[in-house]
Amino acid sequence: MVKTTLLRSSKSTFLAAVLCCGLAPAQSSLSVTSKIVVSADGFLSSLDEGQRSKVLFEFNDAAQRARWSNLPTTMVPRAGLKMGDLTGPQRNAVMGLLAAALSQRGYEKVLAIVEGDEVLKAAGGGSRPMFGRDLFYISILGKPSVKDPWMLQFGGHHLALNITIVGRDGILTPSLTAAQPAKYTVDGKTVRPLGSENDKAFALINALDEGQRKQAILNYRVADLVLGPGQDGKTIQPEGIKCSAMNASQQAMLLDLVSEWAGIINEQTAAARMAEIKASLSQTWFAWSGPTTNGTPAYYRIQGPTVVIEYAPQPLGGDPTMHIHTIYRDPTNDYGKKAVGH
């Protein structure tokens, strides 16, 4: 729906170009990793020497690896190449690379977040823009390879994708998705970048019986993400209801909710990741803070041995339901540390 809506937008020439260049699912004789590597090499070859030196980092550059935030790039500067500094074909190459690395719904989610920032820019005005699609950055750590580890970063205000690729494996953690406005219209169509994350969670909390809800709902306010940007390597004690206390239908709803993050990456990688999360579902917790009526601001957290997801409405600048921050982590494998030993 987002794709269709955005395609109809006469204002969104950027998005139209983007969508033309490669939303087709990665189905071919080439492996998914090979396709990503070909796309990355294509993007790099479209750059001049100066641009290449800006976009490429050592794979072990720890500072660059952690240089991401929910905040605008004017407040927390990013490194790499800024979208606004690229030519049309170079931008298309970036978006082609993202399309190769992500699933279709993941790619559409990214587009919707970026477009939301453009809406915020249009609403804000000002001589020094803090928002908008030109202020997103791309960087590559290491050399794109089907065998050796490397990393692709794309992000800006309200978005940080950190994709570590190690052979066939793709690790999307840690990544941040966020939205402000969380709901906007393009050509009369409503776009909610994180709408499914909201609606599926409210459906789940309301599918729990009274006793289960009592376990799941925390008796205190959670004002923000606990393990957001800058909290790499930390894990907190879990709380809420354990999934072993849920029935099969409720467990399926929770997994479907998790897939909103785990399914951002391409389908092949996401399937393996979902299997991993499902395998430890009995040790996974679901915690909720806030009212349970959809449309009201509520925080929730999903936490298991290999996953931490937080969803936090922000009481900044008005209605908290219109400003959402989320974080997606794997405490055992952020930045692919299991495979590459960061």
Add this chain to the structure above:
Amino acid sequence: MSTVTLKRMGVSVLLALSLTGGAAAHRLDEYLQATLIGVTRDTVEVEIQLTPGVAVLPVLMAVIDQDRDGRISSEEERAYVGRVAREVELRIDGVPAPLSLIESNFPTIESMREGSGTIRMKLRTERSGHELRFENRHLPQISAYLVNCLAAASDGLVVSQQKRDAVQTSIEFEYSFGADAVPGPRSAWIALAPFWPAAIGMLLVVRMAVLVYRERNTTRIAFKSSQVKSL
């Protein structure tokens, strides 16, 4: 500075800010105080991250910037983190546990003005136990709080009975270290205590065996020497 004064300052700044655009991206009218508590067998570490919203920064600066020069000197930094340390309380097994400042770090004023600057401080006590209570009483008029206990699976930490107040100024929980824990250097010796008598016994047996072997060897060599001499 009185509560009423702080509230008036906050409200007036908030009203002024509401008339300007572009404030939506950053923390605005709250002073976020996020605390992470790390428990080990021998210590408790308290990491506090303090992020002032742009609307409450003038209130905070009135507290920190004692000489009102618009800057934060090293002395003012020290004085402020000292105040925060005095306004939090850690109790272990019901007894106050003194917290020592391990490190602190201040952001630039500019980043605080944008709502992205975070003051970080780490406190520690060399005590541990089974029940922990932490309370933060610093600037409640303008603050939002987060407080959590860090997980440390490799050390077998088990936390139960987590309780907080409605706005997370306080947390209390019980904790222990599981049998499958990977003990720390000091704890390893304590954990091996039941085996000490057996280990000492083994050493004695080995020592005796060595002595017997040497004794026999000495006798045999002496016997052979006497045979050689007799030849």
